Amino acid sequence: MTDDSFILIWRKDFGKDKIKYWIENSLFFNIELNYENIEKVYSQNIPHPFEFKKTKFGIFNSTDEIDRFSFHLCQSLNFKSVILVSQELLNVAYEKSSNKDFFINYLIENGNKIDNPDYDKKNLIQRFFN
Amino acid sequence: MDLTTPNLINDYSVFPGANWFLYWKTSVSLWKSKLSESQLGSKVYVPINWAIHTENNDQFDFGNYRPETNLFKLSKICEELDIELIFMLNCCPVPFIQNGGIPAILAKHFSKHQNGDNLVTINHDGELIKMFSFFDTRIFQGYSKFLRRLGQYFIDMNIKNSILGIEYYFHENYRLKSYFEDSSVIFEKTFEQYLSSLDDLQNQSEILLKDRFFNMIRDIYKKEAEKYLLTNWAGNSKISVLGGSQQDFFKNINDNQQSNQIIGKMISSFSFNAVPSLCLLQSATPFMNEVSQELLTNNVLYHLTEESDSPFLENEQFHFVPYSIFSIYEEDVFFHSDYSWSSLGLLSYIQDQWGSSYKYEMSNSFFYDESCFESDKIYFFHGANINLKKFYEWLKILMNGGQIILDKSEMPLEILKRLESFILENKLKVEKINLELAIHHIKLGEGSMTIIDGQALKKFNAKTRNSFWHKIINTFTIKSIQLNSTDHDLNYAWFTRGTRPGELGYEEVRRVHIYNATSYVKKVEISVSTYFSLLKVVNKVNAVLETKPKNIKITMQPQGKLLLDFGVFS
Numbered sequence: 001m002t003d004d005s006f007i008l009i010w011r012k013d014f015g016k017d018k019i020k021y022w023i024e025n026s027l028f029f030n031i032e033l034n035y036e037n038i039e040k041v042y043s044q045n046i047p048h049p050f051e052f053k054k055t056k057f058g059i060f061n062s063t064d065e066i067d068r069f070s071f072h073l074c075q076s077l078n079f080k081s082v083i084l085v086s087q088e089l090l091n092v093a094y095e096k097s098s099n100k101d102f103f104i105n106y107l108i109e110n111g112n113k114i115d116n117p118d119y120d121k122k123n124l125i126q127r128f129f130n
Numbered sequence: 131m132d133l134t135t136p137n138l139i140n141d142y143s144v145f146p147g148a149n150w151f152l153y154w155k156t157s158v159s160l161w162k163s164k165l166s167e168s169q170l171g172s173k174v175y176v177p178i179n180w181a182i183h184t185e186n187n188d189q190f191d192f193g194n195y196r197p198e199t200n201l202f203k204l205s206k207i208c209e210e211l212d213i214e215l216i217f218m219l220n221c222c223p224v225p226f227i228q229n230g231g232i233p234a235i236l237a238k239h240f241s242k243h244q245n246g247d248n249l250v251t252i253n254h255d256g257e258l259i260k261m262f263s264f265f266d267t268r269i270f271q272g273y274s275k276f277l278r279r280l281g282q283y284f285i286d287m288n289i290k291n292s293i294l295g296i297e298y299y300f301h302e303n304y305r306l307k308s309y310f311e312d313s314s315v316i317f318e319k320t321f322e323q324y325l326s327s328l329d330d331l332q333n334q335s336e337i338l339l340k341d342r343f344f345n346m347i348r349d350i351y352k353k354e355a356e357k358y359l360l361t362n363w364a365g366n367s368k369i370s371v372l373g374g375s376q377q378d379f380f381k382n383i384n385d386n387q388q389s390n391q392i393i394g395k396m397i398s399s400f401s402f403n404a405v406p407s408l409c410l411l412q413s414a415t416p417f418m419n420e421v422s423q424e425l426l427t428n429n430v431l432y433h434l435t436e437e438s439d440s441p442f443l444e445n446e447q448f449h450f451v452p453y454s455i456f457s458i459y460e461e462d463v464f465f466h467s468d469y470s471w472s473s474l475g476l477l478s479y480i481q482d483q484w485g486s487s488y489k490y491e492m493s494n495s496f497f498y499d500e501s502c503f504e505s506d507k508i509y510f511f512h513g514a515n516i517n518l519k520k521f522y523e524w525l526k527i528l529m530n531g532g533q534i535i536l537d538k539s540e541m542p543l544e545i546l547k548r549l550e551s552f553i554l555e556n557k558l559k560v561e562k563i564n565l566e567l568a569i570h571h572i573k574l575g576e577g578s579m580t581i582i583d584g585q586a587l588k589k590f591n592a593k594t595r596n597s598f599w600h601k602i603i604n605t606f607t608i609k610s611i612q613l614n615s616t617d618h619d620l621n622y623a624w625f626t627r628g629t630r631p632g633e634l635g636y637e638e639v640r641r642v643h644i645y646n647a648t649s650y651v652k653k654v655e656i657s658v659s660t661y662f663s664l665l666k667v668v669n670k671v672n673a674v675l676e677t678k679p680k681n682i683k684i685t686m687q688p689q690g691k692l693l694l695d696f697g698v699f700s
Contacts, residue, residue, distance in 0.1 A: 011245065024245075025380045054303055055377055087246055094248040095240070100256035100383055 004080035004119070007107055008073075010066050011056070011087045021066055024056035027104065041073045071114050080119045083111035139362060144168040147405050148422060153204055154182040158197040162207050173422075174208060175654065177218045177296070180276050181233045189274045190279045192287075202287040206511055217293045218358070219280075221351040221366075223261035225251040225298055225374045230261040230309070236272045239263045242314040243376055251374050251410055252382050264310055264316045265347060273344045274354050281358035286378035292364035295355050297348070300374035301395045303469075304477035305490070306402045307375075308672055310348050315468050320347075337461050368404035372396060373411040382596050389647035390619050393421055397486045397623040397643075400452035424669075424691075425623065450625035455608055456480060456488035458510045459496050469539045469584040471510060475595030480692060483600070486623050487610065498526040505576065506609055507533040512584070513541025520546050521667055525552065531576035533606060537584035566590060566598040578604075591622065609661050611642070611696065615654040621645040629697075637695035639665065643693050646672070646686035655681040670691035 007027040013020045016019040026033050029081035038057060040109045042050045045068055051059055066084060085093075085107050093110070143155035145166050151174050151504050165174065183199050184190045193200025200409060201217075208215035229237040230249075241249040241261040249390065251263035262269065282291075299306040324343045356363050372395050373382055381387050396418075399406040401631040408422055458471050458480075471477055471490075480488050493512065511525055513536055527534055539544070553560060555570060559572040567590075580602060587595060613622055625641045628691040633639060640662075646652045651671030658664065667675065672690035676683040684692060 025378060027383060043675060044661050082446070091240075091246075094258065094260065095248045097258050099258060100252060104383070 005083055005113075006074075006077075007083045007085055007104075007111065008070055008089055009085045009087070010060075010063075018061075020058065021060040021063065022053075022058035023055040023060075023066065023069075027107070037076060038073065041076050042069060045069055045072045047129065050096075067112075067114060068081055071116070074114065074116045075118055078118075078120055079116060081109055081113050081115045083113050085111040145409050145419075147464045148175065148405070148409070148426060149173055150177070150407070150409060151440050152177065152179075152197075153201075154198050154277065157197075158200065158203065159517060160205060161212070165207060165213060166211050171198045172212070173214045173216060175216050175218055175294075176204065177224065177225055177227075178293075179224075180229065180273070181229060183280075184276065185234055185235070187275060189232050190276065192283050194423070196524050201283070202289055203544050205289050205291050208291075208454045209659040215291045216364070217291055217362070218296045218367075218369075219293050219355055220298065221294050221309060221348065221355055222264055222297050223249070224369045225259055225261065225300070225309055225597075226253055228257070228259060230259065232262055232269055233272065236266070238268070239266050239314055239316040241309070241312045242317075243326050244311075244313050245376075246313070246616045247376055249312075249376075250379060251371075252379055253410060255440050257438075261309060263312045263316045264351065265312055265633075266321045267320070270351065270354075273351065274358075277355055277358040284359065289362070289509050291362060291392055293362040294364050295352055295366040297366065298374075299368055299370045300378070300401070301370060301372070301398070302375050302377070304398075306368070306370055306399070306404060309350075311344065328537075334688075339520075341574075350577070366403055368402065369393070370402065370406050371397040371410055372406055372408055374629070378410075382410070388417055389415060390621055390645075392418060393621040393645055393647050394481075396422060396425065397621055398481060400623065401454065401486050401488050401490050403489070403491075417647060421621075421643075421647075421691070425643065445597055452486065452489075453624040453626040453640060454487050454507070455484065455610055456508050456510065458488055458490045459493040459512070461489065461512045461514055461634040469512065469514065469537060469588060471537075474537070474584050475592055476510065476599055478592070478598040479596050479603075480616060482596075483603075484597050484612075485611075491692045493520070494522070496523065498523045501531070503527070503530060503532065505533075507652050508533045508535060508603075508606060508608075510535045511537070513538045513545065515543060518545065518548065521548060526575050528572075528577040528579050529661075533577065535602065536579060536581050538581050539584040565601050566594050569602070609659075609698070611640070611658065611662055612658055613642075613644070613654050613656055615652065617651075619646075620652050620654055622645060633665075633697065635699070636663075637700040638698045640696045640698055641668065642696070643687065643691060644673075644684070646688060646690040649688050651688070652686045652690075654682065654684045654686065656684070656694075658682065658696070663697045663699070665695040665697045668695055 008023050010021055011023040012021050013022055035052065035057070039050045039052075042057070044067055046060065048059055048061070051057065060069065069080045070084055089107070089110055093103055093106045097106055143152045145152075149171050151165060153161065153176060157505075162380070182196075183192060191199045193203060205215055222230055223232070223241060223245055230241070238261070239262055241263045251259045264270070266520055292430050293585075298309045300309065321340060321343050325339065346598065352366055373387060376399060377385070392408075396406040405426065406422065408418060411418070458476065460470055477490075509524075509532060511524060511534065524534060524536070556574065558572050558574055563569050563571055567583060567586045572579045573579070582602075587598065590598070613620070622642055622644045625643070627639050627641075629636050644654065664677065664682065670692050672687035673692040674685045674690070682694075
């Protein structure tokens with residue numbers, strides 16, 4: 001487990017015409033997710049209107065859009081990296097894990113890791129204001 | 131009233147907030163001391179752990195090899211301590227026992243949430259609890275075998291303690307969802323087999339058929355338990371496990387559960403006739419345990435078995451029971467319908483404005499009963515899937531002065547025509563009112579029926595739906611006390627009981643529990659109308675009251691609590 005990374009979990013939604021993607025659930029180890037900041041990062045980087053539905057937000061038309069959004073969120077929060085986890089991987093992690101630590105490590109090791117090259121270790125206070 | 135703060139014991143075998151004792155979590159040599167020293171009160175509830183009594187599900191152990199499987203000894207210890215022991219037997223996956231409480235040998239097909247995630251919770255020790263599908267026939271056969279042996283053991287050892295059948299639930303989107311619910315491949319497979327066994331599907335929707343199949347299988351489990359444990363059987367109850375939803379799984383890992391949200395869910399459990407449990411919460415504070423114990427022991431919540439002839443219902447009229455103004459009937463509680471009251475924004479509005487003053491039930495459980503009909507309640511019904519028999523039951527409410535709000539979405543044409551004939555025959559005036567959308571209002575004597583179009587309402591955003599419900603509910607005269615606070619972080623719950631000798635000037639007594647689980651000072655005002663009179667301040671901790679004839683001003687410090695009794699005039 002690390003304080004420098006956070007995990008976002010995304011799911012596919014098989015709609016009438018095409019597949020859509022949503023982000024639902026996150027694992028942050030020392031802060032709470034701020035939806036105002038998420039909406040701001042989303043509207044700056046994704047060319048569709050932001051939707052927040054009960055527990056999930058999106059919409060993303062492709063996994064590339066999820067990657068782009070997550071990278072910018074990671075930069076905005078000044079984390080070293082973000083780990084993206086699909087529902088399929090999440091279910092494998094559930095099956096293989098017997099405890100919390102194993103579960104988190106499994107997601108970190110097997111998720112799609114995106115690094116933030118601008119990470120500034122000395123400026124961690126930024127997370128709390130963002 | 132015991133005001134001492136109960137504390138959790140380290141091995142999590144004892145849960146004072148709900149009077150639970152998990153016998154397999156601790157050594158037999160400690161049973162007596164734990165039961166006597168843990169402020170559990172005079173009644174102790176003990177979940178039976180199927181998996182601890184067997185490895186291969188062929189041979190079962192009740193104290194022959196592993197001392198902690200000796201239920202007879204547990205019963206004797208409770209008898210010595212003058213504690214009433216009530217066993218709880220699950221008829222669905224158990225979210226706080228490894229593999230959902232089934233023996234490892236049967237744990238094969240994961241149970242799945244509707245969104246496709248495996249059903250998993252996390253316990254105090256950071257262990258993942260995985261749920262397995264109860265639609266797997268091997269699990270049913272194993273369950274049946276265990277019940278047969280358990281029933282025989284109770285007879286052989288002459289164990290007289292009651293056994294409650296328990297279905298466990300979690301909170302999701304203002305509703306309760308059963309851990310029995312499953313969307314796995316094994317569920318779909320058995321559902322297909324069920325469909326192929328039906329002669330005529332009569333163009334019924336898949337959701338309705340799934341709901342029927344789900345209820346049928348669940349009833350088979352319940353009946354099997356009742357059959358083998360008949361002598362001790364005390365009915366079925368629901369338990370809502372706080373911190374047991376999918377969202378909670380991540381909150382528990384992040385350790386960011388908020389006390390006031392947990393207490394809010396604890397209180398809203400009563401609206402679903404469910405008893406809340408804190409057994410999964412790593413972050414359950416002493417304050418949460420204290421609130422839980424106070425809500426449970428001062429009321430007859432554990433008496434909320436589904437059977438009306440249950441021995442637990444004796445002398446109910448002098449005990450406090452949850453108070454409700456709204457009776458909300460849902461078409462299918464288990465499989466989300468497109469036009470559920472939750473998706474129409476009603477539940478969020480009521481929980482926000484009226485707290486837990488509502489009852490949420492399944493439509494097929496409604497029948498008009500003159501002896502317990504309350505004309506001051508507001509009944510909510512969906513028109514979809516309604517038949518004539520049910521429709522006539524609703525009309526009885528209207529004709530006896532009751533209030534109905536009817537969602538006409540997908541209402542069969544035949545019933546709509548009957549409603550029109552009823553209006554014409556009785557020469558009723560239909561008033562059309564334009565709110566956010568047009569509604570129709572019919573008045574018959576003291577009774578009224580408001581007809582809305584859920585399909586149209588669903589298209590509006592949450593704010594507009596909220597405003598719509600606010601306008602509709604404000605048209606009714608509701609004999610209730612509302613708490614006025616600038617924020618919604620305070621938790622409160624209303625209860626009611628009949629009058630005792632000496633309280634004859636009143637029609638009933640209502641009690642409000644108010645809790646401040648936040649870290650901030652909160653203020654609240656209560657306007658007391660002419661129907662009410664403050665009887666007494668039952669309990670007051672970290673709270674200051676300023677009482678005037680028609681107004682009570684309250685300041686609640688963090689961890690503050692207040693219990694007030696009001697007499698209600700007729």
